[in-house]
Amino acid sequence: MSSDLESLLAAVVADPDDDTARLAYADCLQEHGNEPRAAFIRLQVQAEHLHPHSNARAALEAQAQVLFERHWVEWWGEVCVAVGLPTSGPPGYRAAVGAALVPRRSPGDGALPRDQCPITFRRGFPEAVAIPALSAGSELCGSYLARWSSVSPLTELIVVGPANDPRYQWPEGEHLRTVRRLQIRQHSVDTLRAARDSPHLGALEHLTLHASWAIQPAVVAGSLAFEVAAAHAPRLRHLSARIRPNRVAEMFARAEPFAALESLDLELFSPPWYESDQAEPLRTFVESRHVSGVRRLAFHMLDNSDDLAPLLQSRAWGRLRALDIDFGNARNRFGVLRRGNDLTGLRELRLAGVYLTAEAVRDLAAAPLLKRVKHFALFGAYENGRALLPLVDAVDADRVETFAIGIPHFPERAANALRAKLGDRVRFLES
Template sequence: MPTTLDALHRAVVASPEDRTVRLAYADALDEAGDAAAVARAEFIRAQIAAEAVPAADATHPTRLRARALFEAHWLEWWRPVAAAAGLPAPHVPSRRLRDRIARRVLSAVQENPRPANWPYTHSADDTTIHFPDFGASVRFRGGFPEEVRFDDTVAPGNELEWYHHLGDAMPLVRLAFAHMITPAQWERIDGPHLANLRELTFDNLLPDTTMLLAGSQHLAALQRLAANPLATTLEGGNADTVRFLVQVPVWTELRSLRLTGRLGPPAFRDLAERCTLERLEELDVRIGTPGGPGPDIASLQALNEVIRLAVQAFTHLGTEPIPWAAFGPALEALAAAPWVRNLRRLSITSGSLTGLLGVLSNRLYGSTERGADLIPDAAVLALANAVDTPALERLTLPGPLLSPSVREDLTTRLGPRVVFA
């Protein structure tokens, strides 16, 4: 028969970011009276209280208490989640004499006998449970396991597709992928268990996968998206990936968009002209040479495009680099976009690459150190005029790419709301 705790747990799962429901769950745990329930209630309250503490304060008493409670109880808190998701129960070595002798014999012939709690380990500092055999980790925040990160979706354990049960087992708020996800892999991952997902992160994102993402009805509740849009063609850069992310996607309620890879002028302009995300409040982009696939690329065709990029860059070592002025029209297009006036935070930066990638970047898009052109004053001022609304909290711009007069003008007009990175 369902209990009050069962009903409250379902409410936590259905409203994954509602801290009030979680605190009500903690109150119900206190009423249960046993020591384990009281410890879990204290952990929930401590983690929620710690969310108001500055991130740099790692030794705040509430954080230290939450870590201590997690260290003592993580296994009992994780065991029911693992069972609900169809994951293996933590390994408990038998204490019988016969079994202890058998383990000693096996340890002499096996390189890695199963340790206690296999396949799980934990780190109390970040309240995370790791299960590398499944290529994943789960982090507790706000007193509950709510963040899943995949480092390897082709790990043998993932044949169980346990992640399809996560939406029932825990309040799934954040999902992150550390490597490239192919369209076929995303089709395995997608499903109703993502219906309440609020935050999605891709360290590397391919155009074909992006098409499936933007059309998935299971991502309609998404509010925060971070992605590194990979460049897989020399001609198009990463414009296709960016276009799929912002042009009539299913996540119409998206509030925050972070594009962690560099955008070239075509992709930046597509972002400005094609974006239909009218609820967007935070935008974070980097400009420069679009990044290619990493070393785990599975497609030889994409790898060939990276080689073509390198060959073209070194073929033109004696010519002038493409100037930063090429981004001027994109900034003007962004200034003309109606949705940009709703932004509370806008960040446009340009990172500095080193080594081979740095050489490619300098040859294709220039560098301030080599005296390349600056972004045109008119384009920067047009953008500043567009975002200078009562809603604006912070405007971050690439200071080295702006003229001194523009920096002075913006500092006078916007005061502490403008930052030059």
């Protein structure tokens, strides 16, 4: 690598948020004859600035994916040489959608899903790393991460793997100082404690805590997940957690450290043996002054759309910009959305796990909330294709910027009506 490329790479690593450094590195790559990698970086940087559901972003990502599939072996080989991973023999990975590498075979212990074992290229660099993806080497994963800065920023770490395998142990070290996003999935109590007590996570802003079934009693039903989040709360801007409904109110009603949160994603998890009413805990949560500053809010596995009433009618949530609701494929009516609401700042609404009956579609089309948003996304299934036509009236054509549909076999008549009204702002996604 030339001295110019080395200095520009050092600038990218030193300030991962600076797109100027990345684009300068791309220019230098092109000057040295590496046009595919230069184009790949530019495409990913451009795509990052567009809404995830926009067709323009999809086009850029598709171009980047083509380049990635053609050249990933070469690019990943450079990473392996830099960090000390083995490079002999056939690559143990394959290219996946989203410019990610996943193992060709799941690790033997634990049989982890491939989508939880990636090396993901973000804005042109492999800066999101899942620990199992490094298990091909003979060293502990932390050893490879310690050398990651020689080739790329390390901004996201996904800790997922069999709790009893030393290759997946918590990778404590100075290299964690650049980690902005941390996901802990399917791991041990010891890992959660290590994350809670780590002195090197001073840059952490996004935290995801999704415990496995095996440790639900110790983590989700107990206090350890809350302790991990609370330990880093003063710096956290986004928190995603899998939690029982009755714990939502308990965690946030008096949790002053979480007042700085800007984004909150809660999966309302209830084991088969556990029965609870979500309405009262959610009401307590909505009324908590400690989370009313959140700008993006997501609920997954919400039992009943009527449980949204306290949120829609609370003036404390007037600054909310994005709302994401996943009903877990429940049959829901949306009469609650037809009522007046105080979410005056809402600009984005995503509804998933919905079953669209004629009544549900009429409620959505008449909802004043939908006339206000700039970005609307709908995922689920429908009862009758003809009943979907009122969706065309669901948003204000002069206001909406993206209208995403993730409904399999969406009727062509309704699709054409949406295209006629919104043009390229409509995007049909896989659910």
